[in-house]
Amino acid sequence: MNLLRRLLLSAPLLPLAAQAQEAWPARGTIRFVVPGPAGGAGDVTARLVMERLAARLGQQIVVENRPGAGTNIGMTLVARAAPDGYVLGLASIASHAVNRSLYRNLPFDPVADFAPVSLLALVPNMMVVPPGLPVSNLAEFVAFARARPGQINFGSVGAGSSQHLAGAQFAQATGIELQHIPYNAGGQMNTDLMEGRIQVLFQSVSAVAELARAGRVRPLAVTGTERIAAFPEVPTLREGGVDIVSTGWFGVVAPAQTPAAILDRLHAETIAALAEPELAARLAAGGSLPRASASRADFARFMAEETARWAPVVRATGATAD
Structure with a gap:
């Protein structure tokens, strides 16, 4: 019971x-x-x-x-x-x-x-350089960097971030030497790029879109498999001759x-x-x-x-x- x-x-x-x-x-x-x-x-x-x-x-x-x-x-x-x-x-x-x-x-x-x-x-990230850097496309950047081994710095928000991986993969694919500079925040990284203290970023599109539209940074490529709606004129890395995808x-x-x-x-x-x-x-x-x-x-x-x-x-x- x-x-x-x-x-x-x-x-x-x-x-x-x-x-x-x-x-x-x-x-x-x-x-x-x-x-x-x-x-x-x-x-x-x-x-x-x-x-x-x-x-x-x-x-x-x-x-x-x-x-x-x-x-x-x-x-x-x-x-x-x-x-x-x-x-x-x-x-x-x-x-x-x-x-x-x-x-x-x-x-x-x-x-x-x-x-x-x-x-x-x-x-996908967007590869951007300072407006004063004397390059206007991906091929010119690769030639510029190859002529200056160890002198080209790229930033990221830390080891293992998508920005860091994109830069590392790009360096491996092109055989150029890029120096990685980690930052605690993306804002300072963007400022240092605009002022020429670093020479390239593989930055999230949302973080540099307004800067690119204002001419304060120069887009060279996007790292995905296709162009993006926000910047349809910017080619992919593959279109620019670097056969990698970093998304x-x-x-x-x-x-x-x-x-x-x-x-x-x-x-x-x-x-x-x-x-x-x-x-x-x-x-x-x-x-x-x-x-x-x-x-x-x-x-x-x-x-x-x-x-x-x-x-x-x-x-x-x-x-x-x-």
Whole structure:
């Protein structure tokens, strides 16, 4: 009788538990952690997408910037959060592809500690030089740099960033010697370029678009597979004779063990948001190429491929971060 009584008493709780899970995200505000500074390419992408995702979910999403340690501070917070769908994070080429090769002691496992949701956007960089540099195209820059070994500096926001990887890959492909200068913030890096203290940047389009339009920096190429809507006159590296592609990217991840029902809804609403013409246009205007993953498994495969792709580039640079 005691067993029967316990079964009868617990029976009404089962549908209530199912209803509680189905009710997500009714419990409260969702935190979306961006492991980079406000105003950066990741932050811009995240805020645009999260605004539309919040509208589709009918729940507030607060974007929270947690920069530092090459994305490790913010992504550690996500990895250790409760797997209930109320803390999500912005995955990137740094956090989920490069850092495994760059750091000997990562505070999280990029695969085991996260549940993939979807890719959001591919983010090619734009190769820009100071307006006073006596080059007007990619071929002229390569010739200029080859004639000045060890004298050409390029900046990035740190080892393992998409800017650093693009510069390293460019140097390897062309056989020229570029000196890497890491910065804590993109603003100072842009200023140093304009004033000639560094000679080239492979910078996110959103960070240099207004400077390029104002003639304060000179675009030479974009690093992706195709020209971008924001600067259709700027050729790709391949069109300029350097056969490489170097593209950053951003996506959505959740803590591992987040229920599949929550992940599936997040995936469905994310790809629906990215399909909205207005959001796609706003992302494209900033130099991003909206890309949704067909499935969560596809995003997982994409990140694994990126990890394998960039490992030899990182090794060739000799860069380490701990």
